[in-house]
Amino acid sequence: TDATTFDSSSGSVIDNIKLSAPSDATVVTPITTLVQESGLTAEAVSAVMGIPDGVDPLSFDPFADGVDSATALAVESIAQQVVATIRTIAAAAEGAGVSAGESFDQALQGLVAVVGDKSTAGAAVSFIEDADLDLIRDGARTAMVDAGVDAADLTKFDNVIDSALDAVKNVNIVMKTAVDDAIANGGSLDDVALKNAFGNVQVLKTQVKAAGAAGSDAGITWTDLSVVQAAASNSAPTAIELSGTLRVTEESANLLVGVITVTDSDQPDGEAFVYELVGDDADKFTIDTSGDDVRLLLKAAADYEAQSSYSIG
Secondary structure, three states: OOOOOEEOOOOEEOOOOOOOOOOOOOOOOHHHHHHHHHOOOHHHHHHHHOOOOOOOOOOOOOOOOOOOHHHHHHHHHHHHHHHHHHHHHHHHHHHHOOOHHHHHHHHHHHHHHHHHHHHHHOOOOOOOOHHHHHHHHHHHHHHHHHOOOOHHHHHHHHHHHHHHHHHHHHHHHHHHHHHHHHHHOOOOOOOHHHHHHHHHHHHHHHHHHHHHHHOOHHHOOOOOHHHHHHHHOOOOOOEEEEEOOOOOOOOOOOOEEEEEEEEOOOOOOOOOOOOOOOOOOHHHEEEEOOOOOEEEEEOOOOOOOOOOOOOOO
8 A cells, every 4th residue: 555545444544554365365454464474274363363253354344235243343453453553563663764665564574473373372362462562573673683674773663662562552452442332332334433543543653653763752642541542532534625726827936736624523722733745746745834824835836848747645
């Protein structure tokens, strides 16, 4: 996935994820990825991951019509915790200097190693237990060392990873609680509370990546469970619009493209939104938040002969 990939479960962007599946699978999910990468049977991985009885992870689609809601919620909860944990460890490595693709691979290898060991021991893995998260961290770090990651980058990673794991444990707790509540109350994957809980992962990833780059865990605020719970109760924006003429004149000194407006029913007064440009041409634009309006601007005058169109999101 990339910065334009939208996750319908969380309502947020989910970038730099690589999923795979055995050739006989009819779905591609975080669970099929563990089957493919571990070399274990689907039944063995299901036992380690706590997949409900009777569910074949190689064919089960929690979003398919007619699927039992409770089963769909349980399976998606596990998948989301897998992704949250891998993305958090990968973000720490990426911030420290490892490429996005390599950091994801190394974090995944850490989990795959733990899944294999748990299967041999006849045990299950938990994403809300410190001991299991530490095992995944250790496996990922071993993969980083084996890949020749620089000592300085490893030091940056070590400086933030323990706090990052404390934070992702809280995120996973909040997700699991939201799913358990939805199951108990006959909810579904469309519930707003679930999307909010799942959406925490993207915010945490941003925090951890920045902390990794700084080599300090000072920016990871979600080590406090109450902070994560509060974030999950804050609904995501429901719309973002770009107003104005949307007409850019070639070679014009006026670089304004339009004014950005966000619709959010519960954004606290006085708290500003954080914006990020994505897409192939994101580096050619800037967002100005210094005035009363939030403005999208070109960095340089348009030149049709040099570039006739732009792609951003």
